[in-house]
Each structure stands twice: as C-alpha cells, then as structure tokens.
Amino acid sequence: MQIKAIILYGKNGKKRILPLKTGAVNIISGKSKTGKSVIGDIIDYCFGSSSCNIADGFVRDHVKWYGIQLIHEREYIFIARENPPYGQATTNRCCYLLGEKSIPDDLSVTTPITNDGLEEILSSKLGISENIFNPPENHSRSSTIAKIRHTLFYCIQGQDEIASQKTLFHRQAEDFIPQAIKDTLPYFLGIVTENSLALKSEKNQLNRKVNILKKSINEVELIEGNGFNKATELLEEAREVGLISNYSMSETLNYSQVRNALEEATKWNSVSISSTGMDRLSFLQSELQQIKTELDTTNIEIRDTEEFLGQVKGFGSEVDHQRNRLQSIGLFKHIDFDPKHCPLCSKEVEKQLPSSKDIKNSIISLDNKLESVSRERPQLRKHIDKLNISKQNFEEKIEVLQSEIIAIYRENKEAIRLKEINVRRGRVVGRISLWLESVVISEGIDNKREELNDLESRLEEIDELLSLDEMEDRKQSAINRISSMMSEWAKDLNLEHSEYPYRLDLNKLTVVVDRERPVPLQQLGSGSNWIGCHLIALFALHKFFQKNNRPVPSFLFLDQPSQVYFPPETKDQQVDSQELRKIYEFIFERIRELAPNMQVLVVDHADIDEPYFQDAIIEKWWDETKLVPMEWAVE
Template sequence: MQLLALALYHRDGTKPPRVLRFRPGALNILTGESETGKSEVLSIVDYCLGRRDPNLPDDLIDQTVNWYALLVTFADHSRMVLARPRPTGASTHHAFTRTGDDSLDIPQAHELVNNSNVAALRSDLSARLGIEDFHFQPPAGAGRKPFDVSIAQAALLCFQNQNEIADQTALFHRQTEPGMAQALKDTLPYFLGSAGPEQALRRHRLGAAQRTQRAAQRKLDDALRQQQTMDANGLALVRLAENEGLLPAVPAAPDTAQVIDLMHQALAAAPQTATPLNLRDRRQVLNDERRLLRKQLQDFDEALAAVDRWQQQGRAFTGELHLQLDRLKTLELLGPEREHDTSICPMCTQPLEDPDPSAQDLSELTGHLAQELAQAQTLQPVRDEHRRALQAERDAVTERLRLNGAQLRELLANDERMRNLQEQNLRVAHIQGRIAEALTRTGTDSDIARLRNDLALAQEHVATLEQLVDEDDVTAETERRLADIAVGMTAWAKHLQLGGAADATEVGISLKLLNVVLRRPAGRLPLTRIGSAKNHIGYHLVAHLALHTYLRRNNRPVPGFLMLDQPTQAFFPEKPRDASTVQDADWATVTAYFQLLNDVVQLNRGALQIIVCDHANLAEDWFQDAVIGNWRPDSDGNRNALIPPDWLD
C-alpha cells in the first residue's frame, strides 16, 4: 500500500479541497519554510489510517478543516479512500471509506458521510494489506490483554515525526507511549515473517496445556495429602458420628480402611425422626378454651358474689323486721287508750294538723310486717340451694381449667423435645456433610491411579507442544531476520560516516531494546551512548530504510511507504525560517542523507515510497524532481502552505 493523495476539506464546503498529490514508488519531498503545515501532514495521514486519538494541532487546521481524506493504492492496482471527520473532542470513531479501481480519486465534499467507523476501516485495510486473521495471545502470566494484529501496529513502522527521528532512546513511532513498546515487541516478529498465526496458536495451546498440567499436578498432590491426613481427621469424624448415635461401638484403633467404611456407614445412617404434629393448631384450641373457661369462672364468681350480697341484705332486712315487730307488740298492752282520738293532742287538747296513726293502724301494720317476715324466711332455703348449684358449676370449671393448663404444659414440653431433636439433627447433618466432603476430597487407590494417569497424559501433551514451539524458535528466527536487516544498516551507516560505525562489526536493531545497537569487538554500544543529533537521525534513517527494504523484498504485510519529518533538523538552527538560506550548514552531509533516501527508493524499484517533509531545498536535479511541494512565498510574495491563504479570509 502506498499513498496517492491527501485532501483537506473546508469547513463550510464552499471552497475546493486542498489536495496534496504523492508519487508512488518514488521519493516525495515536501519542502518549505517553518509554520507552513509540513509536520501536520504526517499526523493527518496517521489519523486517516485509523488512529483513534488524533494528534492534530489545535490551530488554523482545526479551525478551517471539516474532513481529511487519504487516497491509497494497493499492489493489485485497486484504490481506497480513507476519510475521517474533524474530531470534535479527544477522539472520534467515525469514518468514510470507498473502494474502486485505478480510476478512483478524491471524493467531492458533498460525498463525505459517516458510512463506516474506525474498527471497520482498520479491518478492511488490514485485509487488503494481507495481514492474516491473527489474534495475538500474550504468554501465560504476562499480565496484558490479547489483541488482533492489524494496520494499527503495522503503521507504527511507517512514521518518524521530527521528535522521534532524533530520539536516541526510542526507534519507532509512538514507542514511548504507554503499551506501545510492548505492542511493537509482540508484533515485529510477525511483520518480519518469523512468526505467524500458527506459531501464536501453538504457543496459546502450549500455555493452556501447561495450565492443565499444573492443575493435574495440584489434584494429585491434594489427593495424596488428603490420603495421608485421613487417619487423624477421619477418626475424629467417626467419633463425632458415634457420639450422635449414627454408629454403634467403634473400635479403639481402627485402620484406614475401617475408618473409611465407618464414614460410609455414618453417611448412610438416617437421623432420628419424630411424627410431625400440628402443635400450633392444638395450642390455639387450648388457648381459646382457656380464655373461655376463665370467662366462665369470672361469671360464676360474679354470680356467687351477687347471691352473697342478697343473703346479707335479706338477713339485715329480716333482723330489722323482727326489731320493729318486737316494738309494735307492746301495743297489745293498751287498754281504753286504744280509742283515743289521734287528731287531738293528748297534752294540750288542741287539734293536730297531721293526725297520729291510730292504735288500730299500728296493729294492722304489725300484722302486715309479720306476714312479710314469714314470706322472707321461706326464700332463704331457695337462695342456699342456688348458691350450692353455682358453687358446684364453678368447681367444675376450675377443674377443666386445671386440666387445660396441664395440657398446655405438656405441649411446651413437646416443643422442647422437638427443638432438641432438631438441634441434634442439625448436628448430625453437619457431621454427615463433613464426612461427605472428606470422602470427596479423599481419593481411593483407584482415584489416585486415575490422577497419576491424567498427569502423565498432560505432561506428554506439553512435551509434544514444547517440541513444536522449539522447532518454531520465533526468537532465533527473528534474530536471523534482524541480522539480514543489519547488513544494509551497517553498510549505510559506514557510508554516512556515522559516529561509531567505522569500528562496528554490525549495526542492527535490538528487539529487546527497540533501538539501534552497534556490535564492536569491545562490546555492544546502544544508541543511547552515542552522542550528536546528527548520529541519532542518521541511525534512525539507516534502520528504517533497511527495515522497509527487507519488508518489501519479502512481501510482508506492512504499508510500502515511509514518512519522515525534518530528517536534517540537526544541521540547522533550532527553528530556521528557511533552511535554504542557511550558509554554514553541513550541506554535504544533508545531501548525503537525501542521496541515500533516493538510492534506497531506486533500490526497491517502485516497491517503496518515501515522503519527506523538510526545510532543505537542494539544487540537484534528482532532488528537484522529487519535490511535490515547495511551500515558500512565490515571486509575488503569495504564501504557500498546507492551508490555502483564501481559507483564512
């Protein structure tokens, strides 16, 4: 895959898109002054290839651009448009894709819609690149998540921004970001061709087989340990079962076989049971009866109290009648006084306003009282009989109440017995559960033989897979391929006369360090111990040129382009306005760097595309032939940059 064009679309859609064309299979140089947007080209291409978290500057580009589109071509001459909308936040998942033949070109602004997403874009692009359906499974215990190998990892080999190309501590794009270094170590062997889905699958199966082997070993160890501790623990459980009545007399010192047999007997023994009674209903009936009897007893007590009151009142009444009759009987002693006129006062002979009763009236009253007294005395035996009847009925109720209380107490005793029986059954169930667990964990001789056989099968499976993985020997194969890459690196480093290269027997890439390492008779020398930004950039150049040359020669599924930003920054002031005006730079070395880029492109015969954004503008014909954009003011002073001047009006 190589790049054909990059397009930026204006925010309001009224202006034509800004299109930057690239030449496939060639050196493409974008030169110009500072602050013209050269460095942003690399970030935009990276974003269009599916980067979820864009690294786009929040300046004129963000203020004026609505969509970014990238036109790419593949080895079969098919084309694909990869477009992403301007992110409205920290990231976006929206995308636009379109595929076609070699006539496909940059779409019009009105054609751009969200018809895809980043995941689909990466999947389609990975498939077209030839990246296999490869789910990378980290080694067991690595502590990181598995992932699908895709364009996301392949693109890390295709970019070098101006901070990365001069970094002496890291060799690859985004290597210093969290997790990226490990992702490069995991996937670089695949992209080099030393590992693939088959090796990853075998390693994954080996990890699973090793886990199965460890599990089988643990089960066997546990069974042997449980068998060794069965004598003490099993005998203790048998004694507990004996105490709860689950076993008859247990021998004083049973052997292991007897203990296991007794445990099975205790497990099969049934706990004591009681006939379930509906005690709650019976208790309710007795309580209802007790309330009724208490009410009846209260009624009888009140009736007896009323009879007693009547008798007391009767005795008081008859006593009073006897007293009055005794007084009135004195009237029988009167003589002629009986005929006295009671209307005249016997003392003053004056008429009385209220005449006194006559002796005759008093005699009649006496007879009436004597009659009432006789009648009252006839009622007393009736009252006594009624009281005796009430007392007898009360005694019967009292006896029934006593029987009711006895029955309630018996129910309470039954409740206590049931609770005790339930508690005993709970203890029995607990003991039987412990016995069942112990028997489950304790393997018989046949169980242990089976576990030994399982372990032997697991060990045999692991040994077979280890042999297959050893035959793969991904690490050794990766080192061999990196050694092939080191041949070109060494030659080009010596050609550029980089620091330390003259004494080095080999200049290569260390997979462990993800950096350039020089091998010398005196020992290894990593890039971190080599000074000068000129050397840092030079070693980055030779490493990536040799890597991509190897990838192209072996037809590996990595995009066939390399984007470099400011590879000559070490030869100019920190922020040159225009490097072409700097007189005291080491132009011979700058020319040598670009000449190497051009030579490597020619060496790959159209299979490699190199895109360079730089301040330098050499006068050599081959350099000018490679220039795809010169972003310097024209003869009329008009500014030329990534964002057209009329977009800023």
C-alpha cells in the same frame, strides 16, 4: 500499501488534493508554518489514531474532513475522518470507499464507519492475520493484538523524532508505546508466525485441561487423606455426634472393621423427638402413618386385582377358543342325535354316548360361564379405577399432612434443636460417605493420571516447537540480517564508528555500535549521526519487511531531515549542503533498490539543485502556497 493522495475537505465546501507518486520519493520543499508537519499528523489520524494531534490553528479552523487515498495490491482505498469539533480531541465519525480510483467530491457516497471498524478494515486489507501476544504469567498487563496502528511506528518520523538520540521509532516517547513495540514487532518481523499462534492457542487449551485434571486428582488424594488414619478420625466424629454408641478410642480395630462401622453410620436416619407442646405433631405423624398404611393396602389391592383381571382374561380367552372349535363343527346347532350312533359319521358305537340333552346342558353351561366372564371384566376394571382414585386421595392427604408437619417443625423450637442435631450428624455422614466413595473414585484415578501424562507429553512437544531457543534463533537471524544492512549503510553515510558493526537492539529499541563496549544511540555524538541511525534502521526494517512479505505499509514519512545541518534562523530559507546531499542520495538509493514496493514522503526546507531532487518535488511552498489554501480563510 502506499499513499496516492492526501485530501482536505474545507468547511467552505472546497476540496484540496495533494497527489503523491507511488514507488518513488515525494518531496515537499517549503518554509515554516505552511503545514508541512501537519501531513504526518493527518496520516497518523486517518490510520485510526485515538486522538487528533493536528495543532490548533489555521488548518483546524478551516478543514472539515481529512482524507487519504491508499493503493494496495492494485485496489484503491479511500478513508476520511472528521475534524474534531472545537474543544474535542477526537471524533468517531469516519468513512471509507473501496475500489474507486476517483476521489469523491461528496462524502455522502462513502460508507460511514467507526474508528475501530476502520482500523479493522485496514488491518484486514493489509493482511494482518489473527494474532495475539500473551505477556508472561508474572506480568499484569493485558494481551496485545497487532493491528495496523502498530505498523506506523516504522512508517512515520515526526520533526521531533527523526533526529532524536533517545528514541528511534514513532511515538516511542509516549507511555506504554515502547512495550507495545516490543510486543508486536516480533509478529511483523515473522519471528512469531501464524503457526506459532495456533500452537500457543492449543497450549492454552491443554493447560486448562491439565489444571482441571490435576485439581480432580488432588481432590481424590485429599479425600483419601492419610488412609486408615483418616478413617479412624471420621469414626471418632461419628461417635461424638451419636451416630455410633458402641465404639471406644481404646479399642483396636482393623481397616475392615472401621469401614464396616462407617458404613453402618451412614444408615442413620433422623428420629422424631417427642416433647411438651408437640401433641399436634404426634397426631399428624400418627395420621400420616395410618394413611401411608392404607395407601400401601390400596396399592396391594390394585396389584392383586390387576393380576386377577389378567387371569380372567386368560381363562376367557381359552373358553372362547374352545367354544369357537365346537361351533366350527356345528354342535351348538345340531345336538339332537341317537346316542347309540356317532353324531359325526353315524356309525354304531360300542359304548353309548352322552345324550344330546347332557351335551346341550354342558354347552349351555360353557356359554353361561363365558357370559359371566365377559360381565366380570368391566366390573374388575371399574374396581381398579376406583382403587386408583382412592390411591390419589391418599397421596394428596399425605402431601397435605407432610406440609403441615414441616410447618410445625419450622415453628417449634424443639424442631430447630432437632434440625441442628441432624445437621451435625448429616455433615459427619456426608464426610463419611465421601471418604467411602473415594475408595471407588480412586479406582479410576489411574486413568486420569494416564490422561494427564498424555497431555503433559503433548505440552512438551509444543514447548519444543515454541521453545525460546528456537524463537531466539529466528529473532537473532532477523536481527543479524537487519544489522548487516545497517552496518553497510553506516559506512555509506560515514557515521561515527562505522568501522564497527551497527545493530538493532529490540530489547532497548535503539541502535547500538559494537565497539570494545556497546555504544547505544544516545551516546553517539552529533545530530548527523542520530538522523543517520534512524534512516539506516528504518530502511533496513522496511527492506526486511518487503523481502519477507510482512504486513507493513510500504511508505515512510520523514519530517525535516535537514534540521540537524542548519541553525533555526534558516527555517525560512532554502538550504543545501554536501552532508545533506549525502542523506538524500542515501534515501533515493534505497528507493531504487526497493522500487516499486517502497514510497517516501519528505517535507523539508531543503531545495537541492540536482535533477533527481527537483524531479521528486511534488510542490514547493516558498511563496504563498500552503497545505490549506489561503483563499479558504477569505471565503
């Protein structure tokens, strides 16, 4: 991701475009108070800064919106943010446009978005994957998610940062920023990979399961207590509240006897206590018991009637079956026959058959019984329905009586005393029941322990994959590669102690020279060494980012690298020197190595009379040219 242009939208409706070359060095050479340093603030602001650090003055007075056009993997990205109204440090009004090469004249064609939304889009476009840094458990700070804002630590060097001997990165002097750099730089270096993040997420889930299992196992072990000693303690509590009367502490009981006694105690039910003023309660309880008895009688009668109805249905079905058989041979219609002959085959029989009258009477009797059964069925069903209605009435009366009894208990002081006794006994019964159940619960505790062992084994595997040693190896490998480049380039710039190895210290966020004793940046002398350390560290990081395809923008903004070579009185003069030439030659050499995947934007007083330098100048601000055109003030 590189910058194609910086755009200003004036309050007068005009537009100022500062075009940049990608994959190259871009230089703006000019005098002070022309807006050179503001460019870095605009980049920082458009990349989602929570505050607008552009100084009050000409620029803030005449610009309405700040914008930049980016290019990433051949896609154009235009983003703009409103200049905060007077008296405000920031605004949440932002907009963006994707895929359009032309810079819009009217921001109404863009898509409005909040600052947070803009940061999410840029992070996604850059390829910053889902990530999170969880601080150690003994730290109180919250987790950190690496976003595009964190990449700017390595992409911007302000005028007060580029030659600092105390800080190395952009905004490092601000509160909480050093910790943010330490938390997120391992991700950008690839020390903490996406696979590591997935394993960490799995580890967090497994840890939660382990904690739940351990708590469950501990609860069972706590319930079991000290075994038999716990049981005897519960037995004594039961005796104290009157659940057991035939037990003495002097008796010697075995485990089975204690368990049986405790089981007996759990059968306790609260008893009613009669006292003066409870006549109404006694009456209601008596009536309630009577109605319950009647309800039981009704239930029995319903059950018996339903059983009888089932029997009647069976009898009726059988008789009906026999009648149908007789009807099939016509006996109900042809019953006049000679009793000496068979009515079916007409042969003479040895033993005389019953007369047709007798048979007819039997058949009529059978038919009458069937009709009687048919008549009784509806009557039985009707009787059952009547009994069910009575049952419902009884249940409703019971509910009313129980509600009234409960109300009396609540109002009666004696009932309160009884309730207190019941509560005490109930608590003891509850603890006894819990202990008794623990015997059953403990039978499954082995399965829980086995599951816990499996989870802990998986955690050990993850810890091996995420071991600090392995991460430290990857970290050391990255530092070694970066430090190797730094050491080589320190010789090219002829920095102090360049005969010794230079390295990047990620813990202290500084450059260190490894002499007989480590020499940090702040103990190195002269500004030329300080700016040299900044350049070799930042270019080494960017080269590492590029070679490892890490999601960091491929540009570097440098503000006034010549400041350490000239006194302040030269700020309005074009400057040149051999030492400064060496710095710029170093910058151009690094870009040649990384082209077209690296871009540098320099604002400076320097104006070196060399073709490579003059070709890189995009604008000179030595006359009346400034970032914001002077005619905007007149208009």
